[in-house]
Amino acid sequence: MSFFSRKDRKKPTRLFFATDLHGSERTYRKFINSGKFYDVNILVMGGDITGKLLIPVIKEENGYRATLQGRTEHLSTETELQGLVERLGTLGFYYKIMEEGEFFGIQGDPAKIDALFHELARKRLEDWVDLAETRLKGTGIRCFVTGGNDDDPEVLQAIHRAGTEAFIACEGQVKVIDEDHTMVSVGYSTPTPWKTPREIPDDQLAEMIEKIIPQVSTLERCIFNFHDPPLDSTLDTCPMLDWSTDPPTPIVKAGQMVMHGAGSQSVRRAIEKYQPMLGLHGHIHESQAAARIGRTLCVNPGSEYGEGVLRGCLVTFAEGKVEGFQMTSG
Amino acid sequence: MSAVKPEIFTRKASGLVRVMSPYSAFIYNILTMGLIFPWTYLWAPGALPGGKLVWGILLATLLEIPIAFAYVWLSTALPRSGGDYVFQSRAFGGFWGFTLLMSGFVIWILQWVALSGWLLSYLGFAPLFLGLGATLQNAALSGIGVWFTSSWGIIVVSVLNALLSLVLLVSGFKNYVKVQYVMFYSILAAFATMLIVLFTTSPASFIQHLNAFAIASGGGANFFQTAVEATKAAGIDLHPPFSLWATLLVAPIAWTSVQWATYSAEQNGEIKDARSFKSQTFILVGSLIVTGILLALLAAGIERVGGSEFLAVSGAGYWSGVAEAKISGFWLWPNILAVALTASPIVVIIIALGYILNSFQIVCNCYIGVTRIMVGMSLDRLLPEWVSRVHEKLHTPVNAHLAYFIASIPVIFLYNLYPKWAPLTLGVTFACGYVFAASSLAGALLPFRAKEVYEASPGARYKLGKVPWVTILGGIGAVFGFAMVLSYLVVPALGLVSTLAYSVVFGIIAISAIWYFLAKRAQKARGINVDYAFKEIPPE
Numbered sequence: 001m002s003f004f005s006r007k008d009r010k011k012p013t014r015l016f017f018a019t020d021l022h023g024s025e026r027t028y029r030k031f032i033n034s035g036k037f038y039d040v041n042i043l044v045m046g047g048d049i050t051g052k053l054l055i056p057v058i059k060e061e062n063g064y065r066a067t068l069q070g071r072t073e074h075l076s077t078e079t080e081l082q083g084l085v086e087r088l089g090t091l092g093f094y095y096k097i098m099e100e101g102e103f104f105g106i107q108g109d110p111a112k113i114d115a116l117f118h119e120l121a122r123k124r125l126e127d128w129v130d131l132a133e134t135r136l137k138g139t140g141i142r143c144f145v146t147g148g149n150d151d152d153p154e155v156l157q158a159i160h161r162a163g164t165e166a167f168i169a170c171e172g173q174v175k176v177i178d179e180d181h182t183m184v185s186v187g188y189s190t191p192t193p194w195k196t197p198r199e200i201p202d203d204q205l206a207e208m209i210e211k212i213i214p215q216v217s218t219l220e221r222c223i224f225n226f227h228d229p230p231l232d233s234t235l236d237t238c239p240m241l242d243w244s245t246d247p248p249t250p251i252v253k254a255g256q257m258v259m260h261g262a263g264s265q266s267v268r269r270a271i272e273k274y275q276p277m278l279g280l281h282g283h284i285h286e287s288q289a290a291a292r293i294g295r296t297l298c299v300n301p302g303s304e305y306g307e308g309v310l311r312g313c314l315v316t317f318a319e320g321k322v323e324g325f326q327m328t329s330g
Numbered sequence: 331m332s333a334v335k336p337e338i339f340t341r342k343a344s345g346l347v348r349v350m351s352p353y354s355a356f357i358y359n360i361l362t363m364g365l366i367f368p369w370t371y372l373w374a375p376g377a378l379p380g381g382k383l384v385w386g387i388l389l390a391t392l393l394e395i396p397i398a399f400a401y402v403w404l405s406t407a408l409p410r411s412g413g414d415y416v417f418q419s420r421a422f423g424g425f426w427g428f429t430l431l432m433s434g435f436v437i438w439i440l441q442w443v444a445l446s447g448w449l450l451s452y453l454g455f456a457p458l459f460l461g462l463g464a465t466l467q468n469a470a471l472s473g474i475g476v477w478f479t480s481s482w483g484i485i486v487v488s489v490l491n492a493l494l495s496l497v498l499l500v501s502g503f504k505n506y507v508k509v510q511y512v513m514f515y516s517i518l519a520a521f522a523t524m525l526i527v528l529f530t531t532s533p534a535s536f537i538q539h540l541n542a543f544a545i546a547s548g549g550g551a552n553f554f555q556t557a558v559e560a561t562k563a564a565g566i567d568l569h570p571p572f573s574l575w576a577t578l579l580v581a582p583i584a585w586t587s588v589q590w591a592t593y594s595a596e597q598n599g600e601i602k603d604a605r606s607f608k609s610q611t612f613i614l615v616g617s618l619i620v621t622g623i624l625l626a627l628l629a630a631g632i633e634r635v636g637g638s639e640f641l642a643v644s645g646a647g648y649w650s651g652v653a654e655a656k657i658s659g660f661w662l663w664p665n666i667l668a669v670a671l672t673a674s675p676i677v678v679i680i681i682a683l684g685y686i687l688n689s690f691q692i693v694c695n696c697y698i699g700v701t702r703i704m705v706g707m708s709l710d711r712l713l714p715e716w717v718s719r720v721h722e723k724l725h726t727p728v729n730a731h732l733a734y735f736i737a738s739i740p741v742i743f744l745y746n747l748y749p750k751w752a753p754l755t756l757g758v759t760f761a762c763g764y765v766f767a768a769s770s771l772a773g774a775l776l777p778f779r780a781k782e783v784y785e786a787s788p789g790a791r792y793k794l795g796k797v798p799w800v801t802i803l804g805g806i807g808a809v810f811g812f813a814m815v816l817s818y819l820v821v822p823a824l825g826l827v828s829t830l831a832y833s834v835v836f837g838i839i840a841i842s843a844i845w846y847f848l849a850k851r852a853q854k855a856r857g858i859n860v861d862y863a864f865k866e867i868p869p870e
Contacts, residue, residue, distance in 0.1 A: 012857070026782060026869045027869075029869035030866075030867040030868075030869050033867050033868060033869065034867050037865075037867045037868075038862060071788075073791075083785075086785070087785060087786055087790075090782060090785070090786040091786060232722055232723070233722065234720040234721070234722055234725065237720075237725045286599065288709070289720055290718075291719075291720075291722070304410070306605075306786070308782045308783055308786045309408075309783065310867060314858075314862065316857050316858075323856070323857060324856045324857050324858050326711055326853075326858045326859075326862060326863065327709045327710070327863070328862050328863055329863065329864075330862075330865065330866055330867035
């Protein structure tokens, strides 16, 4: 009788998931260190890894000036400059020190701004791959990283590096997590009002998912690492926006903002249909939540990268079952 | 003139949008401070003869300013829902964060749920019917008014009040915000009406109006003269000399209201521009100053029309139990006074509506703030997982709301049926007071205990020499706050000095601490380390 006999159980796998770091240097460093800190085997980064803002640090006669959080700061010493650079790293902003003339040359030229963004974002991602390789070397911890809708495909090439030991770019592939479990990753999202680089209509997202699913041998032991959360799952709640304005503005009815689920129908259908063990999602920063869709535990740890806070979710699983999960705020 | 373009480059990227405008949060705080709730006006003159109401209220406001500023720094650095819980667990660790918030807010605010039902029934519906009965000469209406003062009348109203709030909030936070505007402007109208009545009625006709109202409400003739004689007979000085000590002690009583200036921090995750220093200053410090001035104005109005003699009589009824100093069983609250001074049913309705809506708003605030904290605790695995489940369609934490509603029912019964329980209401001010003072201390320690978070916040640039302003203001606020909290435990005039009070106050703290250790142990058995929820990962 099983009541009296103790069944030999496999040691559970511990996974830490974080997402939407948006270029935040400090948060990424915490993410890499979280492997040892939380004693996990697997790290998963769920997309939207590149920053949104570039701060020109303009040289002046007696130092530098930079505009941060709506305020122009004048820096007269190298120590002050270093302090600013550290703050920009925490906030996930890129920066470039430039002459006034160079700034004016770039300011009115969207193509030049784009090129500069790409250059700095690629450089940061390359540094991140190096950092992961250095810090995780010999630990046995593997770090799986995918892009999100905010990440430009050209910039994302920086994470696809051959010969890495710990850092694994996993998008669009089936990856083996441990001897029992696999993970599939999709970083694209359905259209947003911001018209970000990697958006596709929901039916195309469904096709993308359906294309990869047949490669999974045991779906009930699979993790769906899909950046877009399932529609109306509480992992996707945010204000409804007017797409015709730039930037998009919240829709207000009877004096109040209208809230809705902004996730993907095709992601939801895939989870309902295939019932994987676990769904890892992000995209909607303000919608930290965990929900069950059938047997599948779906989590969105949310994101507070701007505060230097690493939000994440620790998940313990074995033999196709989630044994426990815990939201963290590191 | 065209606006100067900021010197930054942006790219197309998705963003986060928050629901509550800074103005809504500003209103929310004013309403939470209970603009029209009147303890100070009865309790202080009764317990602290010679204390100056206006100065005491302004002093409480002044003492709360550094605390409110500490919250500005904390809110801009950590603009997340569950404010106090987040601030304290960051600064002091999980044990203190949980124990202080669980005891001070989650458990003690159940008493506020009961109290708001009492307010609704006793200060909202009862004066409405009593006032209409008196102005329309209708005994049936007066009888209904009296029912609302009975224990079972208050219990029925309290349960319905909590249930209606539950339904409104579970249906969606946006629905509450919609109703909040109606409540705010109705309350402002009631408050303005009271001020107009108090500042325009001739002091010479004051006694005549009050006596006429007493007769119309079923009392005897010459109410005020009888009350004055009874007060004198109780050994109470009708014209006490000015006392600085008593004036200073009015501040902790007025703090019962103004300490709530920072309650919007619990919803920081839902407030638009929550990271803006300017917005948070407007929300937290602005609402405090506006409320402090309005409360002082109300005190000035009562003093103007009734003089020190009236204050002594109303205080004697409330504090010393002088039965003759009550009208139909009512203490002489400011709204009763304003209703008594006017013969207009319209004025009665306006004032009563303000009190009814503010009472309802108080219970909503209890649910809104506490359920956010409960969700945070549940996500940290210190409360059961089902507490943090959010309804798929309604997008609200239905389970947390239901749990809090059910927990409030026994407290409502205790409050209204067990006479020794009601005086413990001050425990809410005491308990919430230590939460606010501890958060002020968390603000003072923020630059040292959460250095990176602080450095990345907009407030990091404000320093006095090398000392962060938040450390100075948070430290001053904590000293003021804890001094007021301590005063409740040692000054008899402030109340929490009975064996029962000490047992309940410290028992609740002990239960919360034990809960923390039991929850931590239970989660450990499931392979979950609760400490991970609070520990900051070193970036280097």
